[in-house]
Amino acid sequence: MPHPNLLYTRKKFMKRVLFVTTISGFLPQFEKNDVKLLKQMGCQIHYASNFTNPIYAFDKTELEKNGVALHQIDIEKSPAKINKNIKAIKQLIKIIDENDIDIVHCHNPMGGVAARIAARAGKRKPKVIYTAHGFHFYKGAPIMNWLLFYTVERFLARYTDIIVTINREDYIRAKKFRLKKNGEVYLIHSVGVDKEKFAPRPELRETKRAELGIPADAFHIVTAAELNENKNQKLVIEAVAALKNKSKIDADKAYNIYYTICGKGPNEDKLKELIKAYGLENNVSLLGYRTDMDEILQTADVFAFPSIREGLGVAAIEALMCNVPLIAADNRGTREYASDGNNGIVCRYDAVDEFEEAIELLYGNTAYRKRMADRCRESVKKFTIEEVEKTMTKVYIRALGE
Numbered sequence: 001m002p003h004p005n006l007l008y009t010r011k012k013f014m015k016r017v018l019f020v021t022t023i024s025g026f027l028p029q030f031e032k033n034d035v036k037l038l039k040q041m042g043c044q045i046h047y048a049s050n051f052t053n054p055i056y057a058f059d060k061t062e063l064e065k066n067g068v069a070l071h072q073i074d075i076e077k078s079p080a081k082i083n084k085n086i087k088a089i090k091q092l093i094k095i096i097d098e099n100d101i102d103i104v105h106c107h108n109p110m111g112g113v114a115a116r117i118a119a120r121a122g123k124r125k126p127k128v129i130y131t132a133h134g135f136h137f138y139k140g141a142p143i144m145n146w147l148l149f150y151t152v153e154r155f156l157a158r159y160t161d162i163i164v165t166i167n168r169e170d171y172i173r174a175k176k177f178r179l180k181k182n183g184e185v186y187l188i189h190s191v192g193v194d195k196e197k198f199a200p201r202p203e204l205r206e207t208k209r210a211e212l213g214i215p216a217d218a219f220h221i222v223t224a225a226e227l228n229e230n231k232n233q234k235l236v237i238e239a240v241a242a243l244k245n246k247s248k249i250d251a252d253k254a255y256n257i258y259y260t261i262c263g264k265g266p267n268e269d270k271l272k273e274l275i276k277a278y279g280l281e282n283n284v285s286l287l288g289y290r291t292d293m294d295e296i297l298q299t300a301d302v303f304a305f306p307s308i309r310e311g312l313g314v315a316a317i318e319a320l321m322c323n324v325p326l327i328a329a330d331n332r333g334t335r336e337y338a339s340d341g342n343n344g345i346v347c348r349y350d351a352v353d354e355f356e357e358a359i360e361l362l363y364g365n366t367a368y369r370k371r372m373a374d375r376c377r378e379s380v381k382k383f384t385i386e387e388v389e390k391t392m393t394k395v396y397i398r399a400l401g402e
Contacts, residue, residue: 015102015400016044018126020092020115022077022108024049025058027068030191030314031107033385034392035068041396043103048073048095049111050088071095075114079148085114092118096126103399105129109136113152116159127399128180130156131164134311138169138332141309153177162395164188166312169332186395189336190312192388193380197294198321200377204298213285214299218258219363222300222324224293224315225307227265227286232306232329232349234267234274239355241278255363259284259304262293297322301369302362308349310334320344320380325372327358343372343379 017038019027027035027047035045047063048071060070073095075088092114096104104126106115112130119128137150157163157177163185165171171187179185206216214220221240225231236259243255261271261284268286275284290296293315297303303319303326310333316326317337326344328334340346345361347354362369381387 018046018101020106024051028058093122129162192385200323221259224262227267235306320376
């Protein structure tokens, strides 16, 4: 049943909304609920991205069947790819003007930069919504991040009607920016997790483990994230290797640990080499990008989330929804939901020994792990699609109605 406000807006708004991202699979992976909301409001949806650079698997045909008009732009994630990103800005100006775009909703740092410049430079002058999925400037960030990203974001805020943030630290900082006249900053709790899909289903544990090659009696750690330096999967591999060495030294500590890493990215070869160097080929698996994470999580005893930096971390919230405790690195994103000793164990992102000790503790203390698991789902109830939709409805009505 549509939100009551949507019934009012359906006839009032017949506008065109352009989503802009640097990563082509970002929209179907993270923004499909926003697309649904806007379609309920009677909006036409356009999507501009670099479709030659997918990180998340997606079906272009499926998007087109659902009425999403696709536009290829040559945008790159790296700010250093200046020529490509300037070309993308020119392409966006043309897309906005030729398609009479009313609202641009941009994501990712370079997507936010290119889209806001294009919206300002073209003839059309659409409203601009920017969702910051974790500013690259934060407490403890390198000085270069502050010099570059903070300066750019503060400047571009003046071309922005609405900024949407996904953690409290970013929300407080964005509130200090000078936005366009009557501009506003909102805080949402993630992109919204499907509480029906990501739910405990213990009946799947045995069969899914067999499918993945995980022994029924093994302690299974799962991670889901892009394979890059920031996601820091090597830390968990090193912790598992340290525990394996303990098994060799002390027969009483024969750890039966399996670690499954889901995701694609530039560090894949590095991680394969590290796994081989530690002799963990039988215990650590790289499964690539998966569309069945809701099922894989049913096989997990813990979910490892060692990221150096997170805007929030939807994958960890999905794990908690499935009653899987966390072993998480402490950062501004995980602080929104990871509670040490309550729904998991929080460690420093650069402390292999702390991750090793956390794995060892949860491996050996089943009752403690069970108590944590029983608290997980309740701890993230504010991160559901239904809760996030309430705020995003307000965001879109404000943008469409002015």
